[in-house]
Amino acid sequence: MQKVNSPGFIEIDTSLHRTIVWYFRKNVDNVASYRAFLNSIESELISKLRECGRINPIKYNLKLEATYVVPNLHNSAQNRAFKTSVRELYVHSCNVERLVDRDFSALLAEEDYAGKYSGFSLSCIDGLLLGVYEYTPMGGSSYLPLPESILNRNDVINPQNIDRQCFKWAILAKHVLCDRARVGTNYSSEEHRYDFSALSTPTPVCEIKVFEKSNPGTIVNVYGVRKCVKNKNKNNKKSSTQSVAYPLRIAAEEKEDHFDLLLITGKDDKNHYAFISNFSRLASSQKNNHQHRLFYCKRYFASLLCGAHKPVVPLMPKEGDTLKDQSRGVV
Numbered sequence: 001m002q003k004v005n006s007p008g009f010i011e012i013d014t015s016l017h018r019t020i021v022w023y024f025r026k027n028v029d030n031v032a033s034y035r036a037f038l039n040s041i042e043s044e045l046i047s048k049l050r051e052c053g054r055i056n057p058i059k060y061n062l063k064l065e066a067t068y069v070v071p072n073l074h075n076s077a078q079n080r081a082f083k084t085s086v087r088e089l090y091v092h093s094c095n096v097e098r099l100v101d102r103d104f105s106a107l108l109a110e111e112d113y114a115g116k117y118s119g120f121s122l123s124c125i126d127g128l129l130l131g132v133y134e135y136t137p138m139g140g141s142s143y144l145p146l147p148e149s150i151l152n153r154n155d156v157i158n159p160q161n162i163d164r165q166c167f168k169w170a171i172l173a174k175h176v177l178c179d180r181a182r183v184g185t186n187y188s189s190e191e192h193r194y195d196f197s198a199l200s201t202p203t204p205v206c207e208i209k210v211f212e213k214s215n216p217g218t219i220v221n222v223y224g225v226r227k228c229v230k231n232k233n234k235n236n237k238k239s240s241t242q243s244v245a246y247p248l249r250i251a252a253e254e255k256e257d258h259f260d261l262l263l264i265t266g267k268d269d270k271n272h273y274a275f276i277s278n279f280s281r282l283a284s285s286q287k288n289n290h291q292h293r294l295f296y297c298k299r300y301f302a303s304l305l306c307g308a309h310k311p312v313v314p315l316m317p318k319e320g321d322t323l324k325d326q327s328r329g330v331v
Contacts, residue, residue, distance in 0.1 A: 009048045009130055019134040023048065026127040034064070034111055037125050038104045045130070046096050052132045053089045056200055061086045063129040064107045068120035077123060082110040088135060090200070090207060142166070142202075144264045144272035147225060147243035155278035156262055159183045166273045167203035167211075168196050170261050171220075173275035194218070202271075205249055205263070212251075219251035220259045223276070245282060 009023040025044065031037040045062075052058050063083040070076035084103045089096065143166065145151070146158050159169040161183045169183050172190045179186055195214040199207055208220045223245040248263060260276035276282055 007044075009044060021052075021132045023130040023132070024127055025130070027125045031125060032122075034066075034108055034125060038064075038107065038128070041128060042100060042104070045128070046100055048130065049089060049096055049100070057088065057090045057135045057204065059086050059088050059133040059135040061131050062103050062107065063131070064111065065126040065129055066111075067123045067126060069123045070119055071121055076120075078120065079126075080120075081129075082107050086133070090204070142270060142272065144266045144270060146262075146264065146274065147227075149241075149243045150225070150245075150262075150282070153282060155276065155281040156274050157181070157277050158264075158272075158274040159187065164202045165196075167199065167208075167261075170273035170275045171196075171211075171259055173277075174259060203273075208249065215257075217255055218257045218259070219253070219255045220249070220261060221247070221251055222249040222261050222263050222273075224248045224263050225265065 005026065005028065007026070007028050009025045011021060012024045013022045014020065025041050027037055029040070031040060049058075049060060052060070061084050063081045065079065065081050068078050068080050084106050087099055087103070089099065142164060143159075143161050146156055150156055151158075157170075157173040157180045159166070159173055160181055161169050168191070169187055171194060172187050173180055175190045175193060176186050194211075196211070198210050198214050203211075205222055208222065212218055212220060224247075225243050225245055227241045227243055245262065251258070260279045262274045262276050264272045264274060266272070
């Protein structure tokens with residue numbers, strides 16, 4: 001940081017193959033007030049954050065560096081840093097200004113608290129350190145196979161992509177009529193139907209609202225997959241497991257052009273979107289102990305036993321839950 005002598009955010013260090021990059025904005029004009037210094041560099045910081053998050057989502061935090069001394073005490077200089085919590089910033093975030101305002105408020109509050117009763121006084125403001133971290137939020141990345149129990153139901157289309165655009169292929173699977181498991185010209189010829197230009201690749205679940213905004217009249221529901229234990233029955237003394245779906249993101253209302261996607265999770269935080277072609281069949285294959293089929297409302301993920309009069313609301317399944325555990329909570 002001492003080598004930086006020019007204005008602007010200057011890259012000073014990296015680590016882990018540039019998954020972390022540090023930039024320093026030196027107080028070259030020797031501004032004496034924290035608030036005045038932060039206000040003077042606010043527009044530069046916003047521009048730098050937009051630049052860093054232009055292609056992929058990032059995480060970042062700020063560290064305000066300063067030097068403090070004890071008045072009239074020789075060699076008492078100490079470096080102090082006031083830092084913010086790490087924040088997430090997505091490619092098409094429109095609230096960068098608001099995030100920076102919150103960060104500056106946090107820095108000023110921390111400095112004000114730390115300066116009290118310490119006996120130290122501010123000597124000079126050194127500058128602002130910006131840490132930028134590579135971030136891959138939950139979302140589709142590369143191809144993953146369906147769990148066997150879901151694969152056998154034939155109600156989910158899982159395009160075999162070789163890129164990081166599985167969200168796009170899962171959406172377009174609704175319109176592909178032949179060889180739906182293979183991504184080729186059969187898929188690319190349907191790309192004109194929707195605007196995907198505002199999305200990151202891979203696409204995190206939190207960016208689906210961007211897709212909906214870019215394509216009025218569309219809504220997307222997303223479901224996760226967990227393994228649950230099937231209870232023993234009279235003819236089978238051993239327990240078995242079954243993959244069941246649970247809601248991750250459900251739109252407030254179902255519009256004309258709606259999609260139900262399955263988000264499959266693999267090892268090393270890999271995730272993959274697939275298109276649910278028959279939601280009722282997928283959901284109703286999840287049975288209770290009495291082997292009654294369950295039918296689900298997408299919005300509330302409530303289920304109705306065939307012939308029953310009261311809905312049963314299953315809890316979000318956890319690893320090791322039985323199917324009986326899911327059907328608790330009759331309302």
